[in-house]
Amino acid sequence: MQKENLVLIGNGMAGVRTLEELLKLAPDHYHITVFGEEPYGNYNRIMLSPVLASEKTIEQIMLNGEQWYIDNGITLHKGKKVEQINRARREVIATDGTVAHYDRLIIATGSVPFMLPLPGADKQGVIGFRDIKDVDTMLATASQYTNAVVIGGGLLGLEAANGLMKQGMNVTVVHLLDTLMERQLDKPAAAMLQKSLAERGMNFLMEHSTAEILGQERVTAVRFKNGTEIPADLVVMAVGIKPNTELGKSAGLYCERGIVVSDTMQTITDPKIYAIGECVQHRGIAYGLVAPLFEQAKVAANHLAKHGIARYVGTVTSTKLKVTGIELFSAGDFTGNDQTEDIVFKDAASGTYKKIVLQDNQVKGAVLYGDTVDGSWYFQLMKDGTDVSAFRDTLLFGQHHLGDSGHNPDTRVASLPDNAEICGCNGVCKGDIVKAITEKKLFTLDEVRAHTKASASCGSCTGLVESLLAHTVGGDYSATPKTKPLCKCTDYTHDDIRHGIIQHSLKTMPAVREHFEWKTPDGCPSCRNALNYYLLCAYPTEYVDDAQSRYINERAHGNIQKDGSYSVVPRMFGGMCTSDQLRAIADVADKYEVPTMKVTGGQRIDMFGIKKEQLPAMWKDLSAAGFVSGHAYGKAMRTVKTCVGSEWCRFGTQDSTGLGVKLEELTWGSWMPHKFKLAVSGCPRNCAEATIKDIGVVCVDSGYELHIGGNGGIKVRVTDLLCKVATEEEVLEYTGAFCQFYREDAHYLERTAPWIERVGLEKVKTAILSDAANRKALYERFLISQQPAQIDPWKARADGAEAAEFTPIMIEA
């Protein structure tokens, strides 16, 4: 059979999903050609908000890279905008002249942000929030300017505002009405949301209408109808979107708000042309969320594959906000009317609000704030039109009120029915996920994502999927070894390899690679660094470190900065220093013309902008002044932060500074699976922020509390209490033992926080608390590993080690 030509205009979420569905049904039916205006493969647009908030990278949100197009024989014209459809000749023509002939055509051009037609709206720095380009603009602006104004307090506006705030901008959200997200939230829920966003530092100008955007070339301020002005270096308009019908219109397709399509997603003007996604109007509705678009994609694919049995009849949508730490769910008609009744629960103190709108004992809509675990259940009841009279009085407490008053989401998800929808974006039900987990033997979230697509789009159902995984795989899910290989070079896991290294006395990288049948000769940047660390940890006194298997930071013993220069941090034990030491640092800074100095979050001094060639000389001067390397660049013990403690502070119960110095003397220089930080606070006021460190010590009258597994980074985690001890000696011993247990057990690049969540606190407690002999053995091994580690790498290099690394070769040509 002669293959037909299928052309897709718009390389976005709906269009490419249609191709994916089509390839599943009829892989050989068409020659496929794709035109996309953006210069990228196909990415997850929803995830632009987390990218803006630095929670994800662009690489992480790519759905189909270029290889996918190649693998499926699809011709991709990226960065090419189609400007004309010639329906008579069945051709599409791009602005650069590229022509493609079609037998069938899909238009999936999405939508464009609605830009308010204000005076000054064309100035530099006024943008929408739609694509990677916009995110790049926002990130670049955030690095140079301070004030951002987001016009529109809806879903998109708040996500933009949150992201910009995370990038350090001072953000004001301007909203026409007195409630945020009025299309998803009622007043009480909106007020709670506004309060918690305000607590994070977001500013609001409610009931403000924008009149004009001021500035010369670039925006400088925004003026409102009431005459007031606020300064602005960036204005993001997030007041709505409009279907991108330009191309459809010019091709003579019938359009209203969007390109009008039938239940088979064919345009009503020309059945050879399909339209799908946000550019479409179906039964009067233009959708702006992915779940309905993905349903449309299924239908269109079914029709294109000539099965012709599917019909799209519209979708009920639900919404969640992707701002980390804010739980919010809304669906259906949550305002209600004369015929409806509301059931409402509000606990301002705990930040929980639930409202369910009922009519004739059926759920018509719901708003949940603070606790959204039951959102999918209410949504299901709503879609099914279930009669809830039998359990109406406990409806608000969720599905699991009976018999289980606990708040453990694991048990809640367990009792959901199989047809309960878990992932709203991709329409995946609990049954599908459980089936995939059991049949395909899945163990990790990534695997579930790959096989079912659940939680692969906006990610707000990730928690539910993880609970399902835990529940389905069984009680020891957390202890189940991940079947994920260490990297692409091997089929073996981190744990396999760590055990193998000891069991078979593998003492060099080639030996490990040979034993485990590596697929690449040299390994890759993931496994080389991991193996180097594993060998170093297993054979601290024997193994010869491989410099080429370390990231540049560790190879150059400094932190590489964005311009290729380095920063240098001398160690200041416990954050203590003398005037002589400060003077010495100042002298070094003068001598090497250090452009920037900064006190770090760990109470050390960081010197920026050092050229690599200068490093050894600078280190020489620093070591002459008595400093050793601060390891601020390494997967290593970094700093011990301290408060002043009993020596000066009127609240101090113990000498927290002195103890901090002792801990740092014990642990400095030690290589770890990842960076590692300690802190000691002199009393429970906790001025050293010990409860977000890998190890935190909080001094109390009767001794010392040891806290472990905290993290102040991207995902904040408060420590777990390990135990309380009475003496400083015990603090040192327990700390050393904990360090060693972590060093020997964790995967490379796994910080203590996710490690403890993976292996469970019990395992750590057992190793260190229940078994004193084991603790002492761990501590002993830690001390042994410290002997070769506490050699200052700076001094060695200042004395000439690895000179080639630091000496460029000059050529007169």
Add this chain to the structure above:
Amino acid sequence: MSKWIEVVELNNIPVLGSRLIKTRDTDIAVFRGSDDQVYAIRDTCPHKGGPLSQGIMHGSTVTCPLHNWKIDLASGNALAPDHGCSNVFAVKVEGGKVFLQLP
């Protein structure tokens, strides 16, 4: 045809590592693979200009130290999904010495 210039002894480049060569016009990173194959590439990542000489080499690829783009040392091309190219220079080893040809 421009001539070959001797720049460094092969043994002075670490295996799976690089040396940085500074010329009047540009910085060039010379890499040595585990098979002693030598590559020369402009020391500027096509992404945001990261110093490729500081990256980790594997096979005939280097991973940029700034944002982990992978650059093929033989062609200078960034590996998919990324796009871009850094110049490569002709390079040869004779008698244990590395020679570069500059345009």
